[in-house]
Amino acid sequence: MSYDTPETSIDDGEPYFLYLFNNGVAKRRFTSDAEPIMADPEETGTPQKWFKSAIAHTEIEQTGNIERNSVDITFPLSDDYARTLQKPGSEVVTVTIWRGHHTDPDGELEVFWKGRVVDTVDQKLNIKVTVELASTSMRRTGCRAQYMRPCRHALYFTGCNLNVDDWKIPATVSAVTGGLLLTVAEAAAETDQWFKGGLVIFDGLYGWVGDHDGDQLTLIASGIEGLAEEVAAHGSAAVFIAPGCDLSSGPTGCEKFDNNLEYGGFEFMADVNPFSQSIT
Template sequence: QNIKVSVESVFTSMRRPGCRARYQRTCRHALYFPGCNIDVDDFKVAGTVTAVSGLALTVAEAALQTDQYYKAGLVIFNDLFGWIGDHIGSTLTLIGAIDGLAEYVTAHGSASVFIAPGCDLSTGPNGCAKFSNFLNMGGFEFMSDNNPFSQSIT
């Protein structure tokens, strides 16, 4: 009895990433990072933080856009990024604090920042349409609602 087994070194297998795309409706790319291919400098707007309360920032320039326009976007202060978790009026709520921002506002009364809009990972008005970036959409928006693995074959 003979058995033929084909093997491959772990080192050669590690050099092959395989298929990275996940079959999902939403985009798999992080906004402003490779894959999305949008340059933050093309969309950022200068703003002024006039108040900081915990993770909530008051930025008057944010009120010039509709609510949630900056949600999932960025606040840039001294080349440090802060991700925006919510946007209502002139209030931007960060996901985590930006080092030194609260202290700077307390000491100087305000701080100059840049704010950049967010993306909801869809092709809709809060996604690729906002950036005219349909060619880089990393999701499968028109995938079927039927799960082929939950259907019985008869």
């Protein structure tokens, strides 16, 4: 019996999935099955162990809209590997999903999906990993400059090209209020708003600072996973803090970092959009 027989049969089909996460350095193997599986879909000549996990993925479909050619893979919130995907990294993590059937005596496996991790977020009980179809990156338009006064680059990331390790300083969070308001004594050593738009780094996770007043740093949108728990358990937490930028070319922006050559805005752009005016 071939793979196609159980695949097209409601009665004979007993599907399971294998998930391979590969960042070019290390590989992690999971299966949605209730028990570990020994299989060699990569055709290495040696069957590998695929570890059981409460892993699952959304329905897979391909559309003409490249923005929708993605799949969400969910892990339990406690999964150690999924938590590593939340930390910024320079490596591209590719994901290959194989589908097989327990009723297939030949144990054939077919590639069901192949893509790359583009986003990882916490949900209430899960960690959601968004995987984009590999071919979509080949059909995208280039990353064009946006015509705007503020700098278009994210501080410490591509385009800005500042190395956060050159600017971060060690600090201690002594209190967390509401998950967003942090008490950091070292922040008081600088003028107010010095760290606004900057970073708080805890255990490799980033939190953006929305406001800085004395020793109080207010994070934007959401807290940093595990920070409040660390402070509650030990009374404080070691972090790094890095100064912020208001996306201008002035003293609170690029001048602050002596980084004007990388300024990505158009500060002398016209007040009236010339492309929206008709010729009379």
